[in-house]
Amino acid sequence: MNNRRNFLKSFGLSLGAALTTGSVTSTASESIMNTKRIGVLLPTSTKYPEYPESFLNGLNLVLDELSAKGSKIELVTEMVKFGYTSQAVRKTKKLIESNRVGLIIGLLNTNVAYHVGEITREAKIPTYIANAGENSTGNELAGNPFLNFSTLNLCRNSLMAGKFMVDNFGKRLAVVCGLYDSGYDSINAFRQGVETSGGSISEVFTDQQVDSDFNERTLTQIKQQEFDGIFILMNGPKAYNFLRTVKNKKLTVPIMTTSFVADENQLIHAGETMDNVYHLGSWSTNLEGEENKKFVSDYKNEFYTNPDQFSYLGYQTGLILKSQQNKRNLTAGELSLQSPVGKIKFDLGTGCTTESPVYVCKTVSGHFSSPQNVILEKIRSEDDHTETTLDQDTNNIHSGWLNPYLFV
Numbered sequence: 001m002n003n004r005r006n007f008l009k010s011f012g013l014s015l016g017a018a019l020t021t022g023s024v025t026s027t028a029s030e031s032i033m034n035t036k037r038i039g040v041l042l043p044t045s046t047k048y049p050e051y052p053e054s055f056l057n058g059l060n061l062v063l064d065e066l067s068a069k070g071s072k073i074e075l076v077t078e079m080v081k082f083g084y085t086s087q088a089v090r091k092t093k094k095l096i097e098s099n100r101v102g103l104i105i106g107l108l109n110t111n112v113a114y115h116v117g118e119i120t121r122e123a124k125i126p127t128y129i130a131n132a133g134e135n136s137t138g139n140e141l142a143g144n145p146f147l148n149f150s151t152l153n154l155c156r157n158s159l160m161a162g163k164f165m166v167d168n169f170g171k172r173l174a175v176v177c178g179l180y181d182s183g184y185d186s187i188n189a190f191r192q193g194v195e196t197s198g199g200s201i202s203e204v205f206t207d208q209q210v211d212s213d214f215n216e217r218t219l220t221q222i223k224q225q226e227f228d229g230i231f232i233l234m235n236g237p238k239a240y241n242f243l244r245t246v247k248n249k250k251l252t253v254p255i256m257t258t259s260f261v262a263d264e265n266q267l268i269h270a271g272e273t274m275d276n277v278y279h280l281g282s283w284s285t286n287l288e289g290e291e292n293k294k295f296v297s298d299y300k301n302e303f304y305t306n307p308d309q310f311s312y313l314g315y316q317t318g319l320i321l322k323s324q325q326n327k328r329n330l331t332a333g334e335l336s337l338q339s340p341v342g343k344i345k346f347d348l349g350t351g352c353t354t355e356s357p358v359y360v361c362k363t364v365s366g367h368f369s370s371p372q373n374v375i376l377e378k379i380r381s382e383d384d385h386t387e388t389t390l391d392q393d394t395n396n397i398h399s400g401w402l403n404p405y406l407f408v
Contacts, residue, residue: 036073039095041106041116043083047236050265052079055107055130055314057303061295062318066325076101085112092116096123104128105317107310110135110149117147130317132260133157133282135185137352148324148351150317152309153358154258157280158186160358160379161231161256162193164280169254170228171199176218176242177233178207186233186258202227207238215245223251232257236266243273254278262363265308267371274363274371281359283312283341284373292340312340320346320353342378355380 040059042052056077063073076099078091088108095101096119105128106116113129120127126146133151141147165173173194175187191201203225205218222230230253232239239261246255259281260266267274285296285306295315299307307315316339323337323346334354335346345355358379363371 037099037101037103038073038075039092039099039101039104040075040077041080041088041091041095041104041108042077043080043107045082051308051310052107054308054310057299058307058311058314058316059105059318061298061302061315062322066322080108083108083112085115088112089115089119092119096120096125101125105130105321107131107313110137110141113147113149114141117141117144121146128317128321130313132313137350142350142352144351148320149353150313150320151353152259152313153282153356154260155185155189157259157282157358158233159189159193161280162190162195162199163197164193164278164360165229165231165254165256166194166197166199172202172228173199173231174222174225174227174229175201175204175231175233176207177204178235178238179209190231190233207234215242218242219245219249219251222253223249227253229254229256231255232261235260237269240270240273243270243277247273247275256280259283259309259361262361262373263309264373265306267363267373270363270371272365272371275365277363279361279363280379281309281361281373282356283309284359284361284375286373286375287340287359289340289342291338291342295340315340316344319344324348342380 040056042056045051056075060075063075066073076095078095080087080091088106092104092106095104103126104116104120106113107130108116109131110129113127113131116129117127121144124146126148128148128150130150131152133153133155135155137149141149162173175190177187187204194201203221205214205221207214211217232242232255234242235258239257243255255276256278259279261270262274262277262279262281264285283292285292295312296307299305299311299315319337319339320335323335333348335348337344337346341359342357343355344353346352347354360376360379361373362376363373365371
């Protein structure tokens with residue numbers, strides 16, 4: 001039996017399952033034999049401590065839909081510090097051997113997922129890996145029948161950002177990036193998007209975190225070289241500080257960044273620095289579809305806060321799981337499911353999405369200079385989750401941000 005395709009049949013999940021969260025316990029009034037357990041691996045983040053809860057909240061919105069009288073699902077949550085391999089492996093073994101879970105969901109970097117997948121393959125435990133999509137999945141991981149993937153498609157979106165910038169801004173581009181390992185994959189994807197569209201990256205400026213004048217010095221060079229556009233692969237305060245310097249120097253060159261810089265819940269820290277900055281994203285709170293309106297409304301009503309990208313990632317992960325449950329007799333081909341971003345296609349053979357929308361967005365100053373994202377257009381693209389699209393050169397090290405929030 002292909003356990004990726006038919007795992008829910010053996011796991012015993014049904015639409016009559018009820019949900020609780022927390023540690024696994026048994027009481028005199030509950031039969032442990034009727035309990036279904038899902039293990040969840042969650043990293044921590046010092047800069048974005050809300051993200052583990054956001055992911056779990058989004059996931060629970062879908063699992064709540066499966067709740068009714070009958071068997072009970074218990075989420076057994078294990079924190080894995082910053083998502084390092086040693087922690088993830090140890091907690092995976094604990095979930096399997098001690099907690100006796102029947103399924104594992106991990107918010108983990110793709111490379112960490114390889115080691116977790118080796119353990120869950122041996123134990124025949126279906127596993128869902130969710131992350132930002134900072135690394136391409138690769139044929140080796142996609143070949144593990146117990147692994148399924150749910151991502152925010154950073155690599156795919158970086159590749160498409162390269163194409164977009166050449167087509168709309170010009171052929172001579174520059175990259176400004178932080179000193180983060182996963183930048184290798186994302187910059188590589190962006191470079192290929194640029195070059196396949198007939199453009200070139202003339203300069204890469206890397207903040208080595210030792211030069212206090214990096215922003216001023218870099219922008220002086222950018223002004224002198226007259227690039228057609230700049231792609232910023234930074235995040236958080238470093239990105240906003242750089243963009244603040246851009247505004248102070250009155251640089252008019254078009255700028256594009258990642259959706260993580262433009263996450264609606266983080267824009268309050270950006271002020272006017274994000275005005276007229278573009279990004280390609282997989283999801284936005286401002287999407288007009290009914291599915292997204294329902295997701296945002298349900299999330300606010302349940303958790304008294306707005307969802308962020310990792311809330312959506314948890315929700316998408318749950319939707320993929322639920323869709324497989326509904327089609328548990330399907331043994332080949334693709335699943336097509338409606339989500340807050342529109343239609344998503346999921347390949348049962350590789351455990352990866354094969355098609356999902358991309359949205360071109362522009363951040364502009366709103367009322368009282370509070371920035372907001374405006375959706376300019378929707379692009380549907382095949383997801384580049386294997387090396388068939390992203391060429392792999394010998395210097396492209398898949399070390400990754402081990403923390404799936406991109407920045408610890």
